[in-house]
Amino acid sequence: MSTPIDVLMWVQPGTLLLDLAGPAEAFRLANQALRRRQQPEAFRLRFIGMEAECASSVGLQLSGLEPPPESLAPGSWLILSGCRSKAPDEPAPSSEQLAQELAGERWLARQGQVLLREGGRLVCICSGTLLAARAGLLGRGVRCTSHHEMLDQLRALAPEAQVVDNRVFVLDGPEEQIASSAGITAGIDLSLHLIAQQCGEALAASVAQTMVVYLRRSSKDPELSPLLAHRHHLHAALHRLQDAICAEPARDWSLDAMAARAHVTPRHLSRLFAEHAGISPLGYLQSIRLERAEQALARGASASDAALAAGFSSDQQLRRTRQARAAAGTRPTH
Template identity: 50%
Template sequence: MKTDVWFVMLPGVLALDLTGPAEAFALAAEHFTLHYIGPEPEVATSLGLTIGGIVPLPESLPPGSLLVLPGVTDSTRLFDTPQAEAIRRWLTRLQPAVQRGDISLVCICSGALLAARAGLMHGVQCTTHHDVLARLKAAAPGAIVKDNRIFVEDNGIWTSAGITSGIDLALHLIHRLCGPRVALEVAREMVVWFRRSGDDPQLSPWLRYRNHIHPAIHRVQDLLAANPQAAWSLEGIAACAHVSSRHLTRLFQQHLGISVRDYLEQLRLALAEQCLLQGQGVEQAATTAGFSSPRQLYRARQRVS
């Protein structure tokens, strides 16, 4: 029996919040039936493209449905429209079905704000895009908002950081509902080789320490990110950046607040975690990521826990 997936469509819907998860579910079409619903028959997306064929909001949804709320390009404005208000009232009517677990609610990016306005987030562990976290906390003071998470699940309510993390969440749901083989086939078809888990940070080591403008550090980061498993020495890294080892050490501490060694270790740890998610054993994952042994990988995990 197929699972019905209902995408709620608002003007200004973020295209990737919609199409990323939708493509993932569509690639598992033998398991899912997709529907696009909303108060208007067509909407303009964040890219200016118009999507039609949208059917009216149904009075109720079949048990076992996934209800997906994508984000919008400007949630400060587009969640205060008559269309958003119509959806808010509709969500409020569905609240008992969500609380009973008859319907699973899936919020992508700022879609969690709309769910919060409908009263669906009280007492719920949830997350959203890092730029929207403060507004989610204000919209749902009773919610348990988790910072820096890819996605969170609490009693059938799923929330994600949005954009590409919507794909991560869709793959996770496919894995849960259809099994690992189907999820892996979809990931391969989408060329999404490394599925992130809900516990992964929104700002991975590849992005977290990039908020600076120093060219030498960027050169080093590009070098290490491209091949973290290589047998790097501090001297070799510094030579590639055309600075001395001592100067590079000072630059990393000054601009990033972290040592070169610790930065490289975080890249390797993130790569090892990705390998483990793919099903590799601990020894193979450690070797692939550049650790000398599973023990070294374990110690690296301990240092960041």
């Protein structure tokens, strides 16, 4: 049985509650979906901070926080949530509070460097990117982002980093070890992307469905991947069928087989797809197979192997499908 990834969520006074709770719920729901599939959980959530309890951005008291550990397990993920901006009329922090903040930054600087060297992942949500910058974790050329109101501040704190505007999230570093997102709900988009990388697109889509949110696949493309497109609906039977197709695109998915999986007639299935997904069942299947083949080709597979793994009868059929898509104005993603 594989060991769950330690996901350590940094909590500080004024932590934006949605920055914290949104990603945490996404990881929890991913574990829940894995248990339902009788698979081991992928994530172990831990909440750490310099104080055992503190007030969140909305005043809700957060307690039971672990102290920062002396060392992090190799492969851990460290998530830095955003923090509310202080109001102009708020009193200046006390010397004790400043000392706590400084101690926290020193821990982050020390452990963050070790984390990245040992194959871990640094995840910054909203103004959590500023915290990473103050800890010296965003060095020369690192691509990163933050809430749009904080980009200039981020540039000042990390002058050698490459700050990216107008992105939901940005990934950089070896194996995308450094991830950062824009404000508030963008942390959910980023978390879903990380879940998809770790657990598969179908499971991430099921988490997004449960959370009733849209799912963004890529930091480079504002459009949805074919694996995640046509899913902005709440029809449970269609989602189950789409999950099954994404999980096994090479299966013999005739219209009758798809209808049987959805427990409807083929005619009714076509109506459901048109109404809720905006595409035909076979058109959806073809888009999934084409995306799977494109991914395999990008990994270096031969055209023949990519075609068969995705469910095409031959590399010639794959080539004809790609050409038809290109002629229609829909270019391959890779």
